[in-house]
Amino acid sequence: MKIDWAALGSVFGVSLVATVGLVGLFALGVVGLARRDSPTAPSTPAATSAAASTPATATGRAPLAARAGAYLCFALCAGAVAYGIALIVA
Template identity: 55%
Template sequence: MNIDWAALASVFGVSLVVTVALVGLFTLGIIGLAKQASAVQSGGSLTLARTGAYACFGLCAAAVAYGIYLIVV
């Protein structure tokens, strides 16, 4: 049995980066939804805060769907 350690490290590194990015994007979406009231009070736009949060959630869903696509196909 021969293990290609470089390929294993590459897969680990990419998985780690994508996981951190996906969790960070989802966190930004949650923060965007949580800060809606303060955005309105400070004179910001409620629509902008909500749209940004939904965009973050949409990108997370797209990344998960792409991962499932890669596994299935």
């Protein structure tokens, strides 16, 4: 039995890059959902009341653009997984 080390290395390299890329994309989506308008805690009482009056901080939701980007990242992850399953099945 002879092992084709070049092919094995190629498969390992592609798998590593795809895994790191997919995990990074998913993590970017999670960060997009966790993002707030004010990333640092306000230090003065006036800043605290001003931060509490903003809609994103008051509702605890991420801004619309961050949520849209996060959903796009999740959709790309789902597409990559579906493509991988299609390659395995075919």
